[in-house]
Amino acid sequence: MIDFSIIVDHWDMYMQGFGNTVKASLLALLGSLLLGIVIAVFRIAPVRLLNWLGAAYVEFIRNIPLILVVFVFFFGLPALGVRLDSFTAGTLGLTVYTAAFIAEVIRAGILAVPKGQMEAARSSGLTYLQAMRYVILPQAIKIVIPPLGNQFINLVKNSSVLGVIAGLDLMYFGDLISSETFVTFDVYIFVAVFYLVLTVPLSLGVGFLERRLARSR
C-alpha cells in the first residue's frame, strides 16, 4: 500500500514545489495574456506587416515542442552570454509558448463579435483603438474566458517541464524526494495528487462556464 509517511516527512518539500508550480503558472499566465493580446491585435489589425508577424509567431511556436522553447531559454541564452536561473528560464519559456495559444483564443473571441459592431463604433466617431478597447474587447472577453481557462489548465500541466531543468517545481521536488528516499512510485503518486488539486477544480470550473455560456447563447 501507499506509504503515507513520505508525504508527512517531506511535507515542506512538497509544499515548496507546489508553491513554485503555482507561482510559475500564474506568472506565465499573466505574461502570456499580455503577450497573447498584443499578438492577437497584431493578427487582426488593418496592417499587413503586423498580420504577417502575428501569424508567423503563432504558427512557429505552436508547431515546436514546449521543451525546445524552454531549452532555448535555459541552454541557448547562456551560449549568447545571457544566463538565467532555471525558474526564470522555465517561466519565460512557458510564457512565450503559451502566448501563441492564448493569442489564437483571443483572436477567435474578437472575430466572434459581429462585424457590424466595429462598423457602428467606427461610424459613430471612435478610432480603431477606441472601438477595440470600449466595444469589441469587452464583448470578446466573455466568449474567451472558458477557452482561456483551458489554456491555464494546460499551463499548470506544462509547468512540469521546469522539472527537466531543475526549476524547483513539483516535478523537481518529486525527483529530489525520490532520490532521497529511494522510493519512486509513492512519491510520484503524491506529486500527481498535488497536480490534480490544481487542475481538477479548474477543469470543473471551465466545464461549468462552458455550459453556462452555451445556454446564454
Place this chain on the structure above:
Amino acid sequence: MDFIGAYSPIHLKFLLEGFLVTLEVAFISIVLSFAIGIVIGVLRYARIPVVAHVLAVGVETIRNLPLLLIIFFTYFALPEVGMKLDKLYAAILALVIFESAMLSEIVRSGLNSIEKGQIEAARASGLTYMQTMWHIILPQALRRMVPPIVSQFISLLKDTSLAVVIALPELMNHAQIINGRNVNYVIPIFLLVALMYFTVNYSLSLISKRLENKRV
C-alpha cells in the same frame, strides 16, 4: 556560434536518426491510442452503467495530469512494482495512456455531434444497436474526427520530446548530445531542430485545415 561545425554531415545524420525515432514513437502511439480511444469513447457514449463512470473518472484524471509525470511513472515507478520497461516501451506506454484519454474525448464529441434522430431512424428500421453504431454512427463521426485527430497527432509529435527526460534517443535527446560537445553548436542546433519539428507539424496542420474546409 558555429553553424558549419554544428551542421556537419555526422551531426545532420544523427539528428535525422533521432527524428525518425520521434516519428516512429509518435506514429505507433497515435495508432494504439486511437484504437483504445475509440473503445473508451464508444463505451462512454453508450452510457453503459458503472463502466462509463469508471472510464469517466479515469479519463478525467489522466487528462488533468502532466504527461511528463506519466512518463516518469512508466519508466521510474513501474519497475518498483515489478514492471520493468525499456525506454522505448516506457515512452510509448506513457504516450498511449495520455493520448488515449485525449482521443477518447475526441471520439465522444464526434459521436455526440451526430443527430440523435439518426439512431432512432436506424433502430426503427430494424438495425440492432451495434449495427447502428457500426454502419450509421461511427462512419459519419469518424469523418468529423479527422481534423481534431490530426491536431492531436501534432501535439503528440511535440510531446514525444518530453521523453528526453528518460534519454529516449529521439530528436531532442540527439540535439542535446550534440550541444554537449561544443557550446557554439547550441543555437544553430536548436534552430535546425525547431525547423524540423515546424516543417512536419506545419504541413500536417495545413492538411488538417484543408480537410476541415472540404467538410464544411
